[in-house]
Amino acid sequence: MRNIAITQEILLLISELDEFKGxxxxxxxxxxxxxxxxxxxxxxxxxxxxxxxxxxxLSDREVKDLIANLGQQSLISRDEQEVAGYAEVMDLVFSSWESIPFTENYIKQIHTILLKYSSKDERHRGEYKKFPNNVQAFDVDGKSLGVVFETASPFDTPQQxxxxxxxxxxxFVSREIHLLLAIGVFVVAFLAIHPFQDGNGRLSRILTVLLLLKAGYAYVPYSSLESIIEENKDRYYLALRKTQGTLNQDEPDWEPWLLFFLRALQRQKVRLQTKLESERIMASTLPTLSVRILELAKEHGRVTTQGIEKATGxxxxxxxxRLKQLTEDRLLVRYGKGRSTWYGLS
Known part of the structure; x- marks a missing residue:
């Protein structure tokens, strides 16, 4: 794991991310x-x-509504159960990352919470797999097209x-290699092992955020890395497979995965920079109430006069x-008439 070739692009990406971190x-x-x-x-x-x-x-809007009503509704579908578990783990990581040791026991505990609401996964929550879980490809009808990648056997999983x-x-103690590279290596190795019967992909992304926070990248909660990966899903899997296919060689080829990983972090950083700049421009040029209205529109997808009144007083x-001015400035778009009127971002 130590023989990582540091290319010029990898070096530049790390420098850019560290500059923003600083x-x-x-x-x-x-x-x-x-x-x-x-x-x-x-x-x-x-x-x-x-x-x-x-x-x-589930769409982001459906996710938002589900989270807002957790505890007040039953989680019937598997999608709802997965979202609820993921939301609870993210809340834990964001609030307690400093006190969460990076150990196998805590990884198992996080896995338990991740699958907390799924009755289907009750028997194997927080436990390493007992049956093979090789990665397969499926057609649109759910029929297996065969094994894409062979993961670690249940016997080898604990040691690996x-x-x-x-x-x-x-x-994190020795700093023998840069921590971004260490995190990247962990993620690709973790997914090659696929240690749990289910939930490995989701858990890998949660652990990525946990490790980035522990490495000092405090801005991570304010820009979604997961959305970058979703937008580049095919490249994500391709980069994983290219590196994972070499892990048993004397000198694994880390570059395909590390380049994808660092480029995704760069996009996350750039997206946050853009959001911050947009926020500053709005804050400096618009009345406070107008800025608040736009924020409510971003958060909820739509706003009404009554809703704004309730939120702001x-x-x-x-x-x-303010709504009239924002509409004229083309920052908001008006929909409907009379009592059915609502506004959305343009």
């Missing part, structure tokens, strides 16, 4: 409520994207997991004036 505190000048809104939006995107990568069908988790934890006449 300046995040200086860039982070938005009000706490604005940052909280950015994080909420990114979290919903992450939950939706990561579960859809594995076959779920012990090795990769111990090695990764040691890198402002008078209806002031709200209507």
């Amino acid at each position: 300046t995040w505190k200086a860039l982070n000048t938005l009000a706490p409520d604005r940052l909280a809104a950015l994080r909420k939006i990114a979290t919903i995107e992450s939950i939706g994207s990561s579960t859809r990568i594995e076959g779920a069908r 997991m012990s090795e990769i988790v111990t090695w990764t934890a040691e890198q 402002e008078s209806r006449s002031t709200i209507k004036a």
Whole structure:
């Protein structure tokens, strides 16, 4: 795992990410409520994207509505159960990442929470696999097209997991290689092992976020890495397979996966920079209430006069004036008439 060829592109990507990491505190000048809104939006995107990568069908809007009503409704479908588990784990990671040790036991605990709401997975939550789970391809009707990748056997899984988790934890102490490379190596090795019977893809992305936070990339919760992966799903799997196919060689080819991983992190960073710049422009040129209305529109997908009044406490006449100006400035689009009127982002 130590023989990683550092190409010029890999070096430049790491430097760019580290520069943003170092300046995040200086860039982070938005009000706490604005940052909280950015994080909420990114979290919903992450939950939706990561579960859809594995076959779920809930849209971000449906994910948002489901999370808002957790505890008040039964989770009937598997998609709903997966979203609920993912949301609970993300909340845990964001709130407690500093106190979560990177050990096999804690990885198993996170897996248990991830599959907490799925009765189908009750028997194997938090336990390494007892049956082979090679990665297969399926046609549109769900019929298997054959094995795409052979994962570690149930017998070999405990030893291989012990090795990769111990090695990764040691890198956070020794800094023998750059931590972004260490995280990338862990992810591709973890997915090659596929240690649990189910939930490995979702768990790998949660552990990626956990490790990035532990490595000091504090901006990660404010921009969804999972949505970047979903948008580049074919490249994601191709990069994984190219590197995983060489892991048993004396000198594995880490470059395909590490380049994809670092480029995805770069896109995540650029997307956050764009959001921050947009927020600053709005904050400096628009009245406070107008900025709040746009934020509500981003968060909920649509806004109404009544909803804005409830959220802000402002008078209806002031709200209507701001909505009129935002519509004229083409920042909002008006839909419907009379009491059915609502507004969405243009």
